[in-house]
Amino acid sequence: MANQMKEPLFSAKNRKLLTDPLNTSNPITVQVLGICSALAVTAKMKPAFVMMLSVVMVLAIANVVISVLRNGIPPRIRIIVQLVVIASLVILVDQVLKAYVYDVSRQLSVFVGLIITNCIIMGRLEAFAMGNKAWPSLLDGIGNAFGYGWVLIAVAFFRELLGSGTLWGYQIIPNALYDIGYKNNGFMILPPMALIIVGAIIWIQRSRNKQLIEAH
Amino acid sequence: MYSNSYVFRYAIIMVVIVAAVLSTAALLLKPAQERNIAVAKMQGILAAAQIQATASNAVDLYERYILEEIVIDPEGDVIGLYKNGEFEIGDVRAFHLDLKKEQYNQAVGIDFKMPLYYADINGQKMYIIPLLGKGLWGPIYGNIALGEDFNTIVGASFGHDKETPGLGAEIEEAFFQEQFIGKKIMDENGNFVSVQVVRGGAAMLPVSRQIHGVDAISGGTITSNGVSEMLESSLKNYIKYFKKQVNI
Numbered sequence: 001m002a003n004q005m006k007e008p009l010f011s012a013k014n015r016k017l018l019t020d021p022l023n024t025s026n027p028i029t030v031q032v033l034g035i036c037s038a039l040a041v042t043a044k045m046k047p048a049f050v051m052m053l054s055v056v057m058v059l060a061i062a063n064v065v066i067s068v069l070r071n072g073i074p075p076r077i078r079i080i081v082q083l084v085v086i087a088s089l090v091i092l093v094d095q096v097l098k099a100y101v102y103d104v105s106r107q108l109s110v111f112v113g114l115i116i117t118n119c120i121i122m123g124r125l126e127a128f129a130m131g132n133k134a135w136p137s138l139l140d141g142i143g144n145a146f147g148y149g150w151v152l153i154a155v156a157f158f159r160e161l162l163g164s165g166t167l168w169g170y171q172i173i174p175n176a177l178y179d180i181g182y183k184n185n186g187f188m189i190l191p192p193m194a195l196i197i198v199g200a201i202i203w204i205q206r207s208r209n210k211q212l213i214e215a216h
Numbered sequence: 217m218y219s220n221s222y223v224f225r226y227a228i229i230m231v232v233i234v235a236a237v238l239s240t241a242a243l244l245l246k247p248a249q250e251r252n253i254a255v256a257k258m259q260g261i262l263a264a265a266q267i268q269a270t271a272s273n274a275v276d277l278y279e280r281y282i283l284e285e286i287v288i289d290p291e292g293d294v295i296g297l298y299k300n301g302e303f304e305i306g307d308v309r310a311f312h313l314d315l316k317k318e319q320y321n322q323a324v325g326i327d328f329k330m331p332l333y334y335a336d337i338n339g340q341k342m343y344i345i346p347l348l349g350k351g352l353w354g355p356i357y358g359n360i361a362l363g364e365d366f367n368t369i370v371g372a373s374f375g376h377d378k379e380t381p382g383l384g385a386e387i388e389e390a391f392f393q394e395q396f397i398g399k400k401i402m403d404e405n406g407n408f409v410s411v412q413v414v415r416g417g418a419a420m421l422p423v424s425r426q427i428h429g430v431d432a433i434s435g436g437t438i439t440s441n442g443v444s445e446m447l448e449s450s451l452k453n454y455i456k457y458f459k460k461q462v463n464i
Contacts, residue, residue: 043382074218074226081230088234092241099245102252102271106377164382186435189382 009135017139021147023209027120028151029202030212034120038152038198039191041111045168048156050108051115052149054097056142058089059121063141065089066129073130082125083116090115120148155197163188257311263373264344264359265335282344284334285310289327292456296329315348315357322453330453335361342370345454349446352438354378356387356446360396366458369411372396374443384439395430401451403428408455410448413440 007014027033041051065085066073073081094112097105105112115121124144129137160166162185165173173182187193206212255271258278262269269277287296287310296306303309310331321328333344343366347358358374372393379385386392395418399411409428414420415437418429432440 041381043380047381072226074223076218077223077227080227084230084234088238091238095241095245095249098252099248102249102256106256106375160382189380189435 014136014139017136018143021140021143022150023147023205024212026147026151026205027123027144028148028198029205031120031123033123034118034148035195035198037111037114037118038148038155039194040114042152042156042159042194043163043189044160045153045156047108047111048152049149050104051111052145052152054090054093054108054112054115055118055121055148056145057093058086058115059124059145060138060141062086062089062121063124063129063137064134066125067132067134067137070130078130079122079126082122086121086125087116120144151198151201154201155194158197159188159193163193254311260357260373260375261333261344261346261359264361264371265337265342266361266371267337281335281337282333283336286332286334287313288330288332288454288457290322290330290453290456292454292458292460294457315346319348330457332454332457340370345450347374347446347450349442349449351376351379351387351442352384352436353380356439356442358387358443358446360447360451362401366462367400367402369396369399369401376439379439380436382435383433384436386433386436387439387443392430392433398427399430400427401447406459408452410444410451413444415440 021027025031028035028038037051041047062082062085066082069081090112093115094105097108097112124141128140132140157167160168161172165171165178165184173184252271255274258274259269259271261282262274262277265281267277267281283299285296285298286294287306287308289295294305296308296310297304298309298311308329310333313329313331315331318328318330331346333346335342335344341364342361343364344359344361347360349356354377356374356376356379358372360369361371362368363370374387374393376385376387379387396411401408401410403409412418412421412429413432414429415432417431418426421429
């Protein structure tokens with residue numbers, strides 16, 4: 001016990017909690033969770049970015065809250081308790097966005113509710129926060145949220161660039177290219193392309209990191 | 217390990233705490249949220265008049281450019297006029313009318329009121345009509361500004377809550393809204409025809425009708441149709457008022 005108290009805040013083990021989800025245990029590309037919202041919010045970069053920030057907030061705080069409460073939560077209703085915590089946090093985030101950054105809240109309005117059903121959040125609460133202390137839970141929450149977020153932004157980058165010719169709403173593809181017959185790929189804006197891009201990211205990741213390849 | 221009564225107590229206490237936290241947050245944040253909504257409404261009205269207002273200067277610009285808030289009844293008579301900060305006719309500000317409620321009243325056949333804004337943008341006089349309609353996933357709304365002839369569109373702005381990004385959501389982009397400028401809502405005989413958002417492009421229409429059409433958004437057909445319907449159903453209520461104004 002005394003040993004654990006002295007463990008530095010950013011020990012190798014704790015750093016791994018932050019960095020692993022970015023790559024080897026990425027929630028989207030390795031665990032294949034949260035695919036639903038990865039399809040929905042990645043047509044443009046801005047909503048994808050705001051979605052990432054909101055998920056970081058909700059997941060980090062929910063992980064800490066559940067971790068603090070973990071010894072008192074009756075196992076029989078633990079899923080309900082987790083859901084209540086997530087739902088209240090999402091409502092709070094939504095209300096705060098509406099009050100202080102109205103523009104962003106307009107951008108996000110559809111998606112903020114989706115956070116409640118994001119499997120990654122329930123998954124982390126159930127798999128990590130229910131069995132670990134508050135600090136590691138916070139790191140785990142932040143790590144997983146960013147692991148989810150960078151994939152979202154990578155997918156949104158390609159979909160917005162190829163689908164709309166813009167990035168963050170600014171035109172990137174020069175007009176000269178359109179003049180000689182280049183056209184935006186309307187298919188990129190539709191959800192199936194998100195799945196294909198996620199598939200491509202998984203392919204690249206596994207070809208670089210052989211240990212992720214399943215034996216069979 | 218945990219008795220039933222513990223489970224019940226735990227659940228009840230948790231729910232009470234959560235309810236208290238959420239309702240406190242809602243109460244504390246409500247004034248700021250309502251101000252944001254009012255400011256966004258002003259920004260929308262100004263955007264139709266081709267004035268780009270930020271959240272910080274919208275109130276000032278609104279007071280400078282929007283000279284009159286007019287309330288009209290279904291017969292086309294003015295029943296409210298709010299000017300220079302005071303009421304000249306009636307006691308309802310057009311700005312405070314709830315379009316959703318008025319549309320409901322119209323649908324069930326009760327008397328309803330319609331808002332209209334009169335603006336003077338550096339000498340260019342225009343009438344701005346707020347719009348509310350249905351998109352694919354949720355409400356769409358907007359404002360449309362008509363010139364002094366009550367016929368030529370001088371500006372339009374649209375917004376939405378839930379339309380698909382990159383598809384229906386494009387109605388709030390400048391390229392879509394700019395198409396409306398110069399279009400006419402009445403034909404040469406003075407009959408109301410509204411403005412159509414045409415799938416495949418306004419060029420699909422006969423040449424004589426092209427002045428009443430704009431290009432739809434590819435992949436956003438239902439939202440585009442929603443815009444057409446919103447324009448038609450909102451504008452038709454104002455025609456009686458327009459005719460009375462032009463005859464005088």
